[in-house]
Amino acid sequence: xxxxxxxxxxxxxxxxxxxxxxxxxxxxxxxxxxxxxxxxxxxxxxxxxxxxxxxxxxxxxxxxxxxxxxxxxxxxxxxxxxxxxxxxxxxxxxxxxxxxxxxxxxxxxxxxxxxxxxxxxxxxxxxxxxxxxxxxxxxxxxxxxxxxxxxxxxxxxxxxxxxxxxxxxxxxxxxxxxxxxxxxxxxxxxxxxxxxxxxxxxxxxxxxxxxxxxxxxxxxxxxxxxxxxxxxxxxxxxxxxxxxxxxxxxxxxxxxxxxxxxxxxxxxxxxxxxxxxxxxxxxxxxxxxxxxxxxxxxxxxxxxxxxxxxxxxxxxxxxxxxxxxxxxxxxxxxxxxx
Amino acid sequence: xxxxxxxxxxxxxxxxxxxxxxxxxxxxxxxxxxxxxxxxxxxxxxxxxxxxxxxxxxxxxxxxxxxxxxxxxxxxxxxxxxxxxxxxxxxxxxxxxxxxxxxxxxxxxxxxxxxxxxxxxxxxxxxxxxxxxxxxxxxxxxxxxxxxxxxxxxxxxxxxxxxxxxxxxxxxxxxxxxxxxxxxxxxxxxxxxxxxxxxxxxxxxxxxxxxxxxxxxxxxxxxxxxxxxxxxxxxxxxxxxxxxxxxxxxxxxxxxxxxxxxxxxxxxxxxx
Numbered sequence: 001x002x003x004x005x006x007x008x009x010x011x012x013x014x015x016x017x018x019x020x021x022x023x024x025x026x027x028x029x030x031x032x033x034x035x036x037x038x039x040x041x042x043x044x045x046x047x048x049x050x051x052x053x054x055x056x057x058x059x060x061x062x063x064x065x066x067x068x069x070x071x072x073x074x075x076x077x078x079x080x081x082x083x084x085x086x087x088x089x090x091x092x093x094x095x096x097x098x099x100x101x102x103x104x105x106x107x108x109x110x111x112x113x114x115x116x117x118x119x120x121x122x123x124x125x126x127x128x129x130x131x132x133x134x135x136x137x138x139x140x141x142x143x144x145x146x147x148x149x150x151x152x153x154x155x156x157x158x159x160x161x162x163x164x165x166x167x168x169x170x171x172x173x174x175x176x177x178x179x180x181x182x183x184x185x186x187x188x189x190x191x192x193x194x195x196x197x198x199x200x201x202x203x204x205x206x207x208x209x210x211x212x213x214x215x216x217x218x219x220x221x222x223x224x225x226x227x228x229x230x231x232x233x234x235x236x237x238x239x240x241x242x243x244x245x246x247x248x249x250x251x252x253x254x255x256x257x258x259x260x261x262x263x264x265x266x267x268x269x270x271x272x273x274x275x276x277x278x279x280x281x282x283x284x285x286x287x288x289x290x291x292x293x294x295x296x297x298x299x300x301x302x303x304x305x306x307x308x309x310x311x312x313x314x315x316x317x318x319x320x321x322x323x324x325x326x327x328x329x330x331x332x333x334x335x336x337x338x
Numbered sequence: 339x340x341x342x343x344x345x346x347x348x349x350x351x352x353x354x355x356x357x358x359x360x361x362x363x364x365x366x367x368x369x370x371x372x373x374x375x376x377x378x379x380x381x382x383x384x385x386x387x388x389x390x391x392x393x394x395x396x397x398x399x400x401x402x403x404x405x406x407x408x409x410x411x412x413x414x415x416x417x418x419x420x421x422x423x424x425x426x427x428x429x430x431x432x433x434x435x436x437x438x439x440x441x442x443x444x445x446x447x448x449x450x451x452x453x454x455x456x457x458x459x460x461x462x463x464x465x466x467x468x469x470x471x472x473x474x475x476x477x478x479x480x481x482x483x484x485x486x487x488x489x490x491x492x493x494x495x496x497x498x499x500x501x502x503x504x505x506x507x508x509x510x511x512x513x514x515x516x517x518x519x520x521x522x523x524x525x526x527x528x529x530x531x532x533x534x535x536x537x538x539x540x541x542x543x544x545x546x547x548x549x550x551x552x553x554x555x556x557x558x559x560x561x562x563x564x565x566x567x568x569x570x571x572x573x574x575x576x577x578x579x580x581x582x583x584x585x586x587x588x589x590x591x592x593x594x595x596x597x598x599x600x601x602x603x604x605x606x607x608x609x610x
Binding site: 059062063064065066067069070071073074076077078079080081082083084085088135138139142143146158159160161162164165166167168169170172173174175176177210213214267268270271272273274278287288291292295296301304305308311312315319 | 339340342343346347349350351353354356357360408409410412413415416417419420428431432434435437438439440441442443445446447448449450451453483484486487490494544547548550551554555564567568571579583586587590591593594
């Protein structure tokens with residue numbers, strides 16, 4: 001047994017350690033160190049700190065330089081325009097068009113005159129997104145689970161390619177098909193006369209599904225592909241039929257991805273202009289069409305700004321609801337498979 | 339199941355195929371195919387308005403995508419080093435730039451720029467020494483700025499996701515072996531995030547090249563290809579538009595194929 005030296009420091013709590021020199025008690029070393037060594041260590045630590053401080057300033061400068069251009073861009077072309085639009089919404093329309101300074105809620109009080117645009121948008125955007133989901137989910141499921149791995153890359157590319165091509169051109173193609181010389185013309189040949197397809201809500205919905213299908217398929221495909229196959233095997237081993245495996249395992253696990261996907265597409269649809277313009281032909285119009293009219297044709301900027309501000313508010317509400325649902329679903333269902 | 343999926347693919351491609359087919363139609367009639375001819379392409383390409391719109395679109399897309407790739411990547415790298423609060427703040431701003439509808443971005447930019455110009459132009463006229471002071475106005479600059487906003491956020495998001503998926507250990511190993519931060523960045527980080535930067539650039543390019551609604555608001559008197567196509571569609575469906583539409587489709591197709599080839603090459607190089 002070694003002798004315990006008397007020390008000026010409070011003795012380490014006995015119990016866990018043996019109290020003998022050379023034990024691994026965390027207090028041991030400190031109590032043994034002479035004051036001089038302590039100071040030396042403090043000094044090197046202090047020098048380390050000043051060096052670290054200098055290093056930190058340099059580091060901060062580099063960080064600032066890296067984010068500065070993006071920050072400036074966001075301020076000048078996102079934050080500032082937003083403030084400007086908000087200010088305009090409380091202005092008055094000048095007699096010759098454009099705007100004049102004022103502070104009035106008249107523009108917001110005027111919103112009901114465009115109720116039809118809001119109604120169409122708030123009905124058709126979520127409906128279009130859900131319809132899109134109904135078509136997209138089986139395709140995504142097939143690509144992720146059923147498709148032959150040899151052809152998977154090609155099949156996925158074939159879904160991606162339309163997304164990369166102009167929405168204007170793709171929507172225009174449907175104008176062609178649904179127009180009077182397209183399907184109605186063919187129907188007239190077999191005796192069904194006077195079918196109107198273009199400029200109906202159905203045409204707009206079709207355009208929405210067509211335009212946003214790739215965007216709906218891809219995230220669902222990604223979330224289904226990441227799904228751990230062992231879970232499905234386990235489910236089958238436990239005697240589940242493929243159908244109940246799907247509803248018990250695959251579908252719930254892909255739900256968070258599906259939710260955010262539907263929310264994303266809905267939000268993009270809330271601001272849609274081209275599809276209702278080309279396929280709705282002024283009969284089925286969205287908020288976006290009202291905005292183009294107010295800014296570029298009738299030049300009522302303050303009223304247009306008020307509508308745009310309201311549209312942003314709607315987008316924010318949809319986003320918050322979607323995030324809350326996704327959070328809830330993810331919170332209770334997420335399985336960590338790392 | 340397979341039948342369902344096949345019909346979805348048919349649904350995706352039949353309209354596009356129809357436009358391409360009818361762009362080769364010899365006759366004027368949009369509903370009857372009367373024979374093959376490339377005449378409408380000749381007509382489209384000798385249309386000076388169309389060609390200049392195409393040039394404008396390419397220039398705007400290239401400039402905004404390049405700026406977005408550079409600044410977006412810088413921002414993604416910088417955000418890694420920010421504190422959690424500042425990072426959340428940037429995340430929110432970037433998310434806003436992506437989620438806010440294009441219509442609203444277009445309007446807000448239009449309103450703000452017109453308001454700013456109404457102050458700046460008289461001031462410029464006062465202090466300008468010569469007779470013809472420069473008049474700031476809407477045009478290429480405003481389209482590039484508005485497209486760049488979305489594209490930058492897009493690149494930042496993509497690159498940030500890639501950085502987050504990188505292993506920290508290889509970066510630490512590099513600095514343990516006395517590589518300077520810059521060397522570590524050049525040899526370790528950059529090769530790994532390059533595919534994402536390229537993907538972001540090409541995505542940004544196609545976004546800008548295809549965007550109609552933002553440019554519609556902030557283009558001023560300038561015309562981009564989508565604005566030109568939109569205006570001609572409103573005048574009526576003609577085979578010439580089909581030819582233009584086919585050219586746009588082919589351009590996008592070449593872009594995405596280039597992107598895929600580039601990305602695969604970079605991937606196999608950095609994967610070793």
